[in-house]
Amino acid sequence: MLPRRIYQFLIIFLLGIAVLFAVKYLFGLSDYVIPSPADLRDTLAAVYKHYGADVASTLSVAIIGQVVSIFLALMVGILGRQTTWFGSFIKVAAYNVQAYPIVAIAPIIFILFGDGFFSRLLIAAMICYFPILLSVLGIMSEPVKEIEHFYRVTGRMRWQLEVKIRAFENLNKLTTVISGSATLAMAGTIVAEFIAANAGIGYSIRIALYQSDLSKILVALFLIGITLAVYQGLLEAAGRMIGKGVTVTR
Amino acid sequence: MLPRRIYQFLIIFLLGIAVLFAVKYLFGLSDYVIPSPADLRDTLAAVYKHYGADVASTLSVAIIGQVVSIFLALMVGILGRQTTWFGSFIKVAAYNVQAYPIVAIAPIIFILFGDGFFSRLLIAAMICYFPILLSVLGIMSEPVKEIEHFYRVTGRMRWQLEVKIRAFENLNKLTTVISGSATLAMAGTIVAEFIAANAGIGYSIRIALYQSDLSKILVALFLIGITLAVYQGLLEAAGRMIGKGVTVTR
Amino acid sequence: AEGGKEQLTYRLKWLFNVSVMGDLYAGEMGFFEGANLDVTVKEGGPERDAIRELELGYADFGVASADQVIRALSKGSPVVVLAQLFQVNPLQWIYRPDRVEITQVKDLKAKTVGVTFGGNDETIMRTLLASQGLSEGDVRIYSVRYDYTPFYRRKADLWPVYVNSQGPIISWKLKRAGERVAFFDPSAHGVKFVANSVVTSVRMVREHPDTVKRFMQALLQGWEAAFKPENSKAALEVLSKYDRDTPRPILEKQLAMTRKLVKPADSVDIGTFDREAWQQTERIMLEQQQIKAPVGVDKVLIQF
Amino acid sequence: MALSCNHIFFQYPGASTEVFQGLSFSVKQPGFNALFGPSGVGKTSLAKIIVGEITGYSGKVNADGMTRLLYSYNLERLPDWSSVGRHLDKITPDSKEEHKEALVEVFGMTDYMGLRFSQLSLGQQNRINLMRYLLQDFELLIMDESLANVDEMTRESIILKIKAMFPDRYFLYISHNFVEVSKFCREIVVVRGPLKQPQTLSLTGIDLKSHQSVDRDRLEQTMLEIMNAA
């Protein structure tokens, strides 16, 4: 499974690069617009260690960010699932926060929380939590009648139980979204690094952008992609295992 | 419903502003760090027309972007639902694209597609499609056995039917995600405008940031929020109507 | 072309603001038309690169900074520089003279200096420090982001700004709070890093020298006219049409400030190459290994 | 304590015909009573009206003195995160521990308590579901085809056990089995199509208890009555 993901990613990446090179040679573009293969190779050799370390550091923040945002999404989703005033209030709040371009609220975040690790984590989590939230909201607001009936009529229904039932019945959907959100956590962390400009691959990308060095950017994209392919693969394997443990003979 | 959304948004926004002012007066921050109420009022009066028009133009692009990304997500979700090699290939591709910080691929997009409307739409759609995709993938990869059984054993199952069945059975979840994704389309469009520096409220935010004018940013956030509250409310009402039309007595 | 006018696209480096005053003026006041050209002036932006667009054919002329040009040359891009718009680089550092006093480079010692990693200001600051034998450890570098909060909140003593466009806005804000500001100008301390210049492709120069000539004449006439004191009202009119978000009094200040950078003296024609500064820019980039080998930027500076 | 419905009129929203047009019936004594009638006549709907799961009807439901009316049906499921045994433990009040053990045995579920719900056969699922309702406090329990997928022998023992264990509760047993209803139920409320008046007829069943044997003739007689009524 893991190797498959990786070579699939390689195919995709190479396809992308091939398209770029095709454009380059078709239109006779200089190395400034699209780097030459030699350029790319040299850049890779020159920066892979340092970028690799950057990606690793970004990934580690992303993982924390993902955990935070899963937690956040579950909380908001659970509160927002009700059709009460408060539920819809929470939803309005959660949706609004998402609509704001992060660059616009970043200054406010920095004012409120300083420029430490927390702010960056928050930015990463804010980018990552929303898709999970949407799924959680969808799942949590739909009753599973045949299961819930008993608990409801016997006065046993608590919100925890309700949440548990609905989550459990939609476990596949949840694990799909959660493992998929790793991608978003990564993107979120990179954006945070890009904005806060301090460390990680987002920071390196920013520098490469300032120097309009497309080959560095391509190397960064490559490393991000491959790291994510591995991480994603691991997450999905874990998700499948949970799924199996739970529904071994369903 | 609509008015409720709006005043809930107002409450949230005012709460946010209140926190900012609290911080301002608590720490004695000067007007250039956090604008004074008078500042805000003046800025609002000065720019609301022009920003209002910007937001309207952004919204109109966002709506197109949302339609495109719903379409994209459905397509990828339907292709990626299978556990075949091709399905996982599509998924890997879709996930990878998402992981890349849009700022890093924007130069490539501009190289390949120029800087017209299409590039901006593409950027907006790329930001918006992923959460829908995750949900669609989750929904599409889970069989509805009691319904599908007949079609399968009688050799009647086509992928269109399979998609229809699963979508229909999860209509609530889908409409939640789709109406929620309006938010993301808006954010995506703003980011695209921000990067491509062309028009709309994203462009205005860019200028305000460049001028370090927090009060303008706050006004922009306000207008974005209220517009989105209305749009979102309309979408949800529509979603409910579809739901009702379809499951009137379910 | 049809109607006799040649269609051209001119890609700026940044958003419409005072830094492109002459470009806007030339367009608005009919200078291009006078030269029988139909020029679409396009805004620049953070992810835009005029040199790339020249190669891709999306633009015919553009504005790029000297470091972009040198980098492009080092990667074999067929780019030609037609005019140097800024005689003095507008990238300077703002500070509060009441808190820190910076009269010479050595005064930077132990100060917290805002630097955009990867940006021109980083290159300039490194050069400045090196020129006085200071090492990076002698100052505290603060990573610059999109916003000014760290400077506002005094977490940094110096913060990079574009002195002609952002300078007046920020000075005005701080002045309202009763604070004074000053600017630290690297060029006054011997570091002349060239900023915006007009570029086109080698092919354009070779195949349509006449077009290039007419375009440049019209453009530079526009720039000269925009900064004539008697035209300042008209210039402000044009500027406020494109830069709606800046209040008039600030536009006035920006215009005056920009004049000092593009036309430091009446004797200097706008667009003149400061060849020595270009060579220095190349040297700096070579020293800092931003380019691998000399590119001889001198050869592509073509005065029309 | 008694259960009665008076002049119930009901139509599903959007439906073209009424399900009930002035339906009335009453069950005056506790015991194992039946709600009988052809498929589609409205038994499930009536049950839901009685327990309040359907509103929007006109007429009156009287459940004097009864506060806990439960409705169980054969499509319910238990969550699959633990074995049915653990679920049962969880919802059994301490005071009913003995009840539980007795029920598990009579229901023939002893061997399956370690399995999850989805691992059970249909009839086993039906049984475990019914069992958990029996372990609640209730005055009235409606069993909507709760034993539909259980074999007849097991079903018989279950019914007899329920009757012995809860002599003072009201049951409404919904089933399509003529023999069973005639044999074990006390009052049999036969629901008929909305065009027939009255919409219900009440008959008396044999109400067989454990260790009693059936009077064949009476059984046939009763079955005939029901058949004629429906």
Added chain:
Amino acid sequence: MALSCNHIFFQYPGASTEVFQGLSFSVKQPGFNALFGPSGVGKTSLAKIIVGEITGYSGKVNADGMTRLLYSYNLERLPDWSSVGRHLDKITPDSKEEHKEALVEVFGMTDYMGLRFSQLSLGQQNRINLMRYLLQDFELLIMDESLANVDEMTRESIILKIKAMFPDRYFLYISHNFVEVSKFCREIVVVRGPLKQPQTLSLTGIDLKSHQSVDRDRLEQTMLEIMNAA
């Protein structure tokens, strides 16, 4: 054409006991045959093995000359996006149009064809589901409690109609109703717990056709045999 299972061994993955330990049986002639046995004995499992929905068993299933084996069960649903009538139209081959009309009538569903599946009563749902299977091409149809929630009278007419309409097809009728199975089925395969050997017994039912009347004594005799077998 004949259906037989030989020496089937099967255990659910993760389960502790085997469901089948060398189960064998055969049904040699087309007609309305039954699969009978107590709840949880393995009827559903066996049905799924026959049609190939369960794999991982050992032994051999022979369905010589039969290519279309269908399995239908009582929990199936029809999509709710159109009326059951339209669904039925859609899956009925032109050649079976008449069949369809006849079935709709006998199944007592004429008035309900305009409703959606979720608007039907349980028994109506069962009926519409079974109906669509009958309108397919098949050589063997397993009906797993397909009529469990339908009233006995309707059920009887349905069974008689099926027998009259499809005299040359194989049916395996899974039901818990002694009387019905004895009365209408031709061969009755009684499945017994895994500890009994052999695991199945084959009995002969009365195989009643329309307009025939039951021989009371033979019926009782058959029922007794079944009861003893199980």
